[in-house]
Amino acid sequence: MMWGDVTEDFTKALPKIELHAHLTGSISPECLHEIWTRKRSSSAGSQLEDPLVACRPEAEHHDILSFFPVFDKYIYNLCDDAESVAFATAQVLKDFEADGVKYLELRTTPRESLENGMTKDVYVQTVLDTIARHGKASTSTYLILSIDRRNTLQQAMDTVNLAIKYQQQGVVGIDLCGNPLKGDVTIFREAFELAKTHGLKITLHFAEVPQSSTDLELQTLLSYNPDRIGHVIHTTPDIESEISTRRLGLELCLSCNVHAKMLPEGKTQFSDHHFAKWYGGNCPIALCTDDVGIFGSSISNEYLLAASHFNLSSYDLWQLCRGAVDSIFGGEEEKKRLYGLLDEFQRVCDYAETAP
Template sequence: MNDASSSVTEEFTKRLPKIELHAHLSGSITRQCLHEIWLHKKAQNPNFAIEDPGVLMPPGKVNYGLDIFFDVFSKSIYNLVNDAETILYATKSVLEDFRHDGVRYLELRTTPREIHDEDGRVLISKEEYVDIVLRGIKEFKQEQQNDNETDTDMSVYLILSIDRDRDTPSSAVEVVNIAIRHRTSSPNNPVIVGIDLCGNPLKGDVSTFRRAFDHAKTHKLGITIHFAETIYSNENNAEELETLLSFEPDRLGHVIHVPDSIKEKIAAKRIALELCMSCNVHAKMIVGGGGFEDHHFGEWWMKSECAVSLCTDDVGFFCSPVSQEYFLASKHFGLGHEDLVALCERGVGSIFSGEEEKTRLRRLLVNFSKLNV
């Protein structure tokens, strides 16, 4: 650690005006919030059979492998946050957590869910699910305005995710169409700004989603893709990555197991990167189970001209808010105060919402630097 980075404090990284571009709604719900939802459902129905999430996600546990990670979603979170009341409550709780951590611009992402009762009847359609999340965003913004503290305002936008494991080619197009319909209904101030490809990286044929991403591109939606989270074999991994790059993404998430030939293409196109250090380290996604000092953030930050954003992915699992990710970058890669501000500035250019927000964020960073750097 150099002298510049040794003087960086967690208080500084919390006050730093940050952007968060890779945060899943369901994975960002705190354990406390999930426990509150569980208590509420248990009080309403003493026979409520879902286990307290505190058992599956005990305090201090952050080392979730991918198999356990997706299992917790299907067994716990999706069965707790499964009606309008809990979706709304969880959404607003997540937004307030990010704002409290000093995030001033958030692109939250979620997979539109169709929720059924025990008999298989549809209780909430995918479109209705998105409407509820958007309502949560709207109510959060209204409450934020009532605070009259403009310096701490957080702009919020939404990315809709296509799940490579659960979605079909037709349902993927449906996700894009939901985004398009919402953008058409509010063309001057759209909240939905992009489409994501996520889900279990060991499952699904990504080539089947080409039509959906072509459709999104035609309608000027931003495209971000979970990229090279795991490795199958060198040949198969490279083939899938080539397919994903052919979707012409604006941003890539994770970019862990990337052959040199693919790295060169990413660098040449200057595709923006969303890097999630704590997630990658705690989930043992790095080759050999490496630690923070082995993370590829250092390679991309120091050796490429790609915009790099530090992100949380699923802060409810890995318990490292965005401010902590910036502190870890300082601690393990020697970034000082000016470097951290520059890191934020580099990421601003890759947001999906447009020039007005970019101008606002750059102004916030200039003002912050004058007082703190």
């Protein structure tokens, strides 16, 4: 590998970290298709449309609001037993690994399907067991449990308690996610306080749509003391200056925001993305896929897009990767390992440049 033009080979070889990837949204249509085919003979499967059709709606009709029903009505109904969850998780891990991800934080909302004997606890256990079986030879994977905005405080507390129960098995944080038009985020204070007390990190979906970006909501979210925030689209200068002062880690999702038409003022181009506003500032930036199964853009492709739309060199991309390491939730040993991998990558590229 060498410095020089940013190529697909370069962004794939770059040791990358992925910090904002929803487990369910990261399942490829092909993997869903395989689960669907296996289930087709059963009564549950026969009701559902082929995922190759259901999960890739025409891009122009696809926006943030048509996006959540795909999960609520479709993917959750397909992956509704421990066997499917384990199969899908294993495939997701392989996909990230094949794309050169060396450190992965997957996030998921604990789900239950009692008719299939899957409680939320069994669900989390299944995901963690699959991660453990996959091993850490190439990619270290940790889990973040998500509170859904539609949850009650009690449900949110249950999620945090599950995270605490499985902290030693690799749960590192709590997320707040879900349809940004729903729910009241002010009710969750106790849940995030409990998480912090137990040393869990916090990341929040932040300012995704104008309706979830009122001053009250954003100030409330910041008062939960997040370690990182995701998306960060509809912000005001006051909020931005607070984020910058705190040096919060930013999980920025280029393809997701552009394809789901989430940019402000009807902007539609990659070059309009607020990555440009934050790049080079106080806050570490992690480029993230959000839902590669839906948007179809791998993390190496996100780096490629950043390079082409914001005029970044191969060395800039390496620095971007390195900058994100400090905001991981997996601890100091993982940071050391990642800095080591990135330093080694740099040495190889430097050597290629000076070699006769």
